[in-house]
Amino acid sequence: MKSLDLQKTIQGIPKAELHLHLEGSFEPELMFEMAKRNNIALDYDSIDSLKKAYQFNNLQEFLDIYYTGAQVLIHEQDFYDLTWAYLTKVHSQNVVHVEVFFDPQTHTDRGIEFDVIIKGIYKALEKGKVELNISYKLIMSYLRHLSEAAAFETLESSIPFKELIDGVGLDSSEKGNPPSKFVKVFEASANHGYKLVAHAGEEGPADYIWEALDLLKVIRIDHGNRCLDDEALVQRLVEKKIPLTLCPLSNLELKVIQKMEDHPLVEMLSKGILATIHSDDPAYFGGYMNENYYETAKALNLNKEQLMQLAINAFEASWLSSEVKEKHISAVKNYFNSLS
Numbered sequence: 001m002k003s004l005d006l007q008k009t010i011q012g013i014p015k016a017e018l019h020l021h022l023e024g025s026f027e028p029e030l031m032f033e034m035a036k037r038n039n040i041a042l043d044y045d046s047i048d049s050l051k052k053a054y055q056f057n058n059l060q061e062f063l064d065i066y067y068t069g070a071q072v073l074i075h076e077q078d079f080y081d082l083t084w085a086y087l088t089k090v091h092s093q094n095v096v097h098v099e100v101f102f103d104p105q106t107h108t109d110r111g112i113e114f115d116v117i118i119k120g121i122y123k124a125l126e127k128g129k130v131e132l133n134i135s136y137k138l139i140m141s142y143l144r145h146l147s148e149a150a151a152f153e154t155l156e157s158s159i160p161f162k163e164l165i166d167g168v169g170l171d172s173s174e175k176g177n178p179p180s181k182f183v184k185v186f187e188a189s190a191n192h193g194y195k196l197v198a199h200a201g202e203e204g205p206a207d208y209i210w211e212a213l214d215l216l217k218v219i220r221i222d223h224g225n226r227c228l229d230d231e232a233l234v235q236r237l238v239e240k241k242i243p244l245t246l247c248p249l250s251n252l253e254l255k256v257i258q259k260m261e262d263h264p265l266v267e268m269l270s271k272g273i274l275a276t277i278h279s280d281d282p283a284y285f286g287g288y289m290n291e292n293y294y295e296t297a298k299a300l301n302l303n304k305e306q307l308m309q310l311a312i313n314a315f316e317a318s319w320l321s322s323e324v325k326e327k328h329i330s331a332v333k334n335y336f337n338s339l340s
């Protein structure tokens, strides 16, 4: 496909985004505007100098900047504006369903109340549902560099709002913070009715993916790149239809892969893994859903069947009801059938 055709094709695909950190959608322009209105001094004197700092050699270098940026978020309105900016952006890319993460501890540890965070996010998501026709699920992530006791406190704080939260996840510094550290809090989260996911096998080993499945009992793995090191694990993912939410531009920017041509997506699809494409932290990694699809399709020479499979997989992997999934999957198929 010519690059213009490819862009047009990708734009038209009805898409679901399942791996997105709201704090990672914080565009420098909005960050500067918010810093100004909240009287917060940033370490950078211009949007350009901030953008220049977005050069990462690994996950930790990114996280250090990402947590610093999040400190600008103070009021309910800030969380609302952040979420709304994300929704309007992906609406323009024909994203029709989102399952987004937020990191409460990044904010509560700075003295921001849980209700301030969740109310801002929730109001924007509801407005997106009504005005943009984007359905959503909300996932609260525990920070794995903190203790399990701290995650338990977050779980407690979330209980008054549990009707607004669909699941819990596990993110932040992976190496040295295995899923096994969070067994009890995941069990307690499930008992409160939360669905379970975890980042695993991004920088950490395949063993962490086993732990996420066997100890935490997650139903979806975020990233999971390293599963290919372990044939038995691949078999397990295929047999149980455990989705992997991959983020190609994130992988490239965090040096999980050295170049896009090395991305394991095609190998995963060929092995029958339910792999999907998402953007992770689009404001930091150079692209939202369309850009992730485009760069991957270009580097790996994806054909229309593979693009269609990826779009279908994302709805399949979502937490929508089977009827709604079917409706979206039919729309994807109709779209591809309509292409000449």
Ligand code: HPA
Residues within 6 Å of the ligand: 021, 024, 059, 171, 172, 173, 174, 199, 202, 250, 280, 281
């Ligand atoms: N990995 C771990 N933690 C994160 C990420 C990620 O890619 N993005 C935001 N928090």
Ligand code: ZN
Residues within 6 Å of the ligand: 019, 020, 021, 171, 199, 222, 280
């Ligand atoms: Zn992530």
